Amino acid sequence: xxxxxxxxxxxxxxxxxxxxxxxxxxxxxxxxxxxxxxxxxxxxxxxxxxxxxxxxxxxxxxxxxxxxxxxxxxxxxxxxxxxxxxxxxxxxxxxxxxxxxxxxxxxxxxxxxxxxxxxxxxxxxxxxxxxxxxxxxxxxxxxxxxxxxxxxxxxxxxxxxxxxxxxxxxxxxxxxxxxxxxxxxxxxxxxxxxxxxxxxxxxxxxxxxxxxxxxxxxxxxxxxxxxxxxxxxxxxxxxxxxxxxxxxxxxxxxxxxxxxxxxxxxxxxxxxxxxxxxxxxxxxxxxxxxxxxxxxxxxxxxxxxxxxxxxxxxxxxxxxxxxxxxxxxxxxxxxxxxxxxxxxxxxxxxxxxxxxxxxxxxxxxxxxxxxxxxxxxxxxxxxxxxxxxxxxxxxxxxxxxxxxxxxxxxxxxxxxxxxxxxxxxxxxxxxxxxxxxxxxxxxxxxxxxxxxxxxxxxxxxxxxxxxxxxxxxxxxxxxxxxxxxxxxxxxxxxxxxxxxxxxxxxxxxxxxxxxxxxxxxxxxxxxxxxxxxxxxxxxxxxxxxxxxxxxxxxxxxxxxxxxxxxxxxxxxxxxxxxxxxxxxxxxxxxxxxxxxxxxxxxxxxxxxxxxxxxxxxxxxxxxxxxxxxxxxxxxxxxxxxxxxxxxxxxxxxxxxxxxxxxxxxxxxxxxxxxxxxxxxxxxxxxxxxxxxxxxxxxxxxxxxxxxxxxxxxxxxxxxxxxxxxxxxxxxxxxxxxxxxxxxxxxxx
Numbered sequence: 098x099x100x101x102x103x104x105x106x107x108x109x110x111x112x113x114x115x116x117x118x119x120x121x122x123x124x125x126x127x128x129x130x131x132x133x134x135x136x137x138x139x140x141x142x143x144x145x146x147x148x149x150x151x152x153x154x155x156x157x158x159x160x161x162x163x164x165x166x167x168x169x170x171x172x173x174x175x176x177x178x179x180x181x182x183x184x185x186x187x188x189x190x191x192x193x194x195x196x197x198x199x200x201x202x203x204x205x206x207x208x209x210x211x212x213x214x215x216x217x218x219x220x221x222x223x224x225x226x227x228x229x230x231x232x233x234x235x236x237x238x239x240x241x242x243x244x245x246x247x248x249x250x251x252x253x254x255x256x257x258x259x260x261x262x263x264x265x266x267x268x269x270x271x272x273x274x275x276x277x278x279x280x281x282x283x284x285x286x287x288x289x290x291x292x293x294x295x296x297x298x299x300x301x302x303x304x305x306x307x308x309x310x311x312x313x314x315x316x317x318x319x320x321x322x323x324x325x326x327x328x329x330x331x332x333x334x335x336x337x338x339x340x341x342x343x344x345x346x347x348x349x350x351x352x353x354x355x356x357x358x359x360x361x362x363x364x365x366x367x368x369x370x371x372x373x374x375x376x377x378x379x380x381x382x383x384x385x386x387x388x389x390x391x392x393x394x395x396x397x398x399x400x401x402x403x404x405x406x407x408x409x410x411x412x413x414x415x416x417x418x419x420x421x422x423x424x425x426x427x428x429x430x431x432x433x434x435x436x437x438x439x440x441x442x443x444x445x446x447x448x449x450x451x452x453x454x455x456x457x458x459x460x461x462x463x464x465x466x467x468x469x470x471x472x473x474x475x476x477x478x479x480x481x482x483x484x485x486x487x488x489x490x491x492x493x494x495x496x497x498x499x500x501x502x503x504x505x506x507x508x509x510x511x512x513x514x515x516x517x518x519x520x521x522x523x524x525x526x527x528x529x530x531x532x533x534x535x536x537x538x539x540x541x542x543x544x545x546x547x548x549x550x551x552x553x554x555x556x557x558x559x560x561x562x563x564x565x566x567x568x569x570x571x572x573x574x575x576x577x578x579x580x581x582x583x584x585x586x587x588x589x590x591x592x593x594x595x596x597x598x599x600x601x602x603x604x605x606x607x608x609x610x611x612x613x614x615x616x617x618x619x620x621x622x623x624x625x626x627x628x629x630x631x632x633x634x635x636x637x638x639x640x641x642x643x644x645x646x647x648x649x650x651x652x653x654x655x656x657x658x659x660x661x662x663x664x665x666x667x668x669x670x671x672x673x674x675x676x677x678x679x680x681x682x683x684x685x686x687x688x689x690x691x692x693x694x695x696x697x698x699x700x701x702x703x704x705x706x707x708x709x710x711x712x713x714x715x716x717x718x719x720x721x722x723x724x725x726x727x728x729x730x731x732x733x734x735x736x737x738x739x740x741x742x743x744x745x746x747x748x749x750x751x752x753x754x755x756x757x758x759x760x761x762x763x764x765x766x767x768x769x770x771x772x773x774x775x776x777x778x779x780x781x782x783x784x785x786x787x788x789x790x791x792x793x794x795x796x797x798x799x800x801x802x803x804x805x806x807x808x809x810x811x812x813x814x815x816x817x818x819x820x821x822x823x824x825x826x827x828x829x830x831x832x833x834x835x836x837x838x839x840x841x842x843x844x845x
Contacts, residue, residue, distance in 0.1 A: 477541025
């Protein structure tokens with residue numbers, strides 16, 4: 098499994114284990130530790146690196162972090178303060194528990210914290226609600242009413258200082274505060290609003306008392322007395338930003354388009370080997386080496402990078418972060434034990450159980466593009482399919498290996514793409530256009546959902562069926578457009594039902610349609626359209642909304658349509674409402690127990706018969722997002738895990754039927770002392786092969802122990818090569834004919 102399990106919740110007769118996977122590739126802050134290691138705040142938590150020994154354990158949501166993202170880190174008396182991107186201010190205490198400060202504890206704003214600074218005996222915090230001051234116990238907001246009108250900012254994006262002077266970058270320009278005085282005394286404050294408000298200063302860098310700089314979306318500015326002058330002007334460049342400054346022996350360097358050196362009034366590239374068209378996301382000098390957040394794909398991107406970069410003898414080297422390359426997930430597909438996920442910025446992400454994550458894009462493989470690679474599907478041919486929106490349909494044969502050295506990629510387009518490297522193989526085919534919205538398969542054929550791009554609304558669009566082997570050049574193509582009976586050219590979602598039915602959802606509140614063909618998607622001679630040729634189902638047919646985002650099939654075989662106003666069920670004649678869930682249904686899936694799972698803008702819901710349960714942060718680890726753009730769900734057929742894609746990562750829900758305890762199945766001795774003897778089973782049940790699965794009390798799967806029969810089953814206290822710690826554990830005993838649950842106690 099790729100996601101850690103947490104939070105076992107019992108609902109009726111089914112247990113649910115939640116998991117979450119996100120990316121730590123985007124680095125916003127680099128901080129040294131006293132032990133010679135490096136800590137980095139990332140969009141997916143905190144990563145820890147030892148220059149001598151490589152990557153150490155990372156901290157991530159939900160089991161090691163109270164929130165998904167970290168913006169800034171600050172160590173005070175061996176305690177780690179973390180500025181999070183939406184979860185408030187977090188303090189990692191000495192007992193490894195987190196204490197979180199939100200607006201209720203004096204951190205103003207919505208929970209987005211930018212900066213932390215220690216000065217004058219206090220912890221100072223800059224957030225999207227302003228400034229606050231406090232300690233490990235509590236904080237108070239510092240505003241105009243407390244400072245006699247001297248400090249009027251309502252957003253503080255950076256705090257730093259030197260000596261007794263603290264500087265703040267705010268929405269009202271730059272301020273300074275004399276920490277030797279009182280924060281409540283207006284005379285302790287100096288406002289540089291007149292000279293800095295228009296400079297686009299988001300952060301402050303101090304090299305010395307006489308070298309104070311501001312940087313951000315406006316470029317780089319330097320403080321000269323009471324005024325500020327620009328050194329690098331980005332005020333007219335919407336796609337440019339400076340994310341870090343540093344004084345080195347060579348001079349002033351800036352993290353921006355690559356790394357820039359200020360030299361005699363001009364800026365030039367600093368060091369060689371930094372990738373083209375890539376921004377650096379932060380900058381620092383740690384242990385005698387210059388480090389940066391590496392490989393940021395765009396100036397306005399705040400969640401996807403390429404890990405750490407460092408300067409080695411004048412050349413920039415890349416140090417990618419292990420794990421998922423980008424958090425923004427889309428359509429999912431499986432091929433054997435490999436999982437593929439479309440992404441927004443880094444192409445097609447692929448997970449190999451034995452090796453970890455990789456990504457197919459225009460930097461790692463012969464893909465035409467990495468941006469907006471939404472789709473992924475497995476059809477009857479070898480390999481996997483994906484599509485880069487505006488850049489055609491790509492087939493990938495990755496040879497089932499983590500390495501990309503021997504992979505084959507072929508891109509199919511309706512019109513040739515210009516400006517591509519010669520290694521990108523592109524073939525002009527009967528695709529309707531180069532926009533691929535999503536992919537699915539039916540009867541061994543690939544089905545391509547297409548969209549007419551808004552800038553060229555008259556171009557053909559619809560559904561394309563593809564069959565055959567790409568490498569053999571035997572592909573067959575069949576298009577279905579409005580003249581064939583399709584109700585609308587812009588497709589939102591397609592959902593195969595059986596071998597001969599295809600449900601189609603249209604964009605822009607145009608309802609849905611049913612295509613019944615002859616069992617061969619390539620042959621459209623037997624096509625029948627419902628409710629009719631060129632017609633779509635709408636609210637007049639019982640749909641709760643004309644916005645249809647997704648489909649699923651329940652345990653009774655009925656089609657469910659996720660709409661802009663809840664779920665509608667097709668009864669064969671019309672749609673009827675499924676009660677209990679309202680709002681826009683972004684994605685939907687039915688698990689192996691027949692439970693309907695759906696994701697809305699506010700929660701994930703489970704529908705188990707007549708029981709409807711809402712999962713939010715109040716009762717689960719789920720964090721909602723308001724993205725309404727190609728969310729997807731999938732299911733792992735082997736274990737029934739349900740997955741939902743989102744802008745912040747991949748949610749997983751593992752569900753299984755609860756099992757009764759067997760009155761005559763006993764583990765002995767209890768409590769179990771591994772140092773003294775092995776654990777055994779006594780039971781009057783069948784002599785089948787037996788498997789015992791171990792779970793923590795919070796539902797985390799820990800491992801399993803198998804034997805040919807219960808009489809032969811023993812356990813020495815070791816799981817996956819490591820001793821299981823003292824504690825109480827849930828065990829699930831499964832044979833070919835029975836399954837039971839029990840508990841054991843381990844004492845070491």
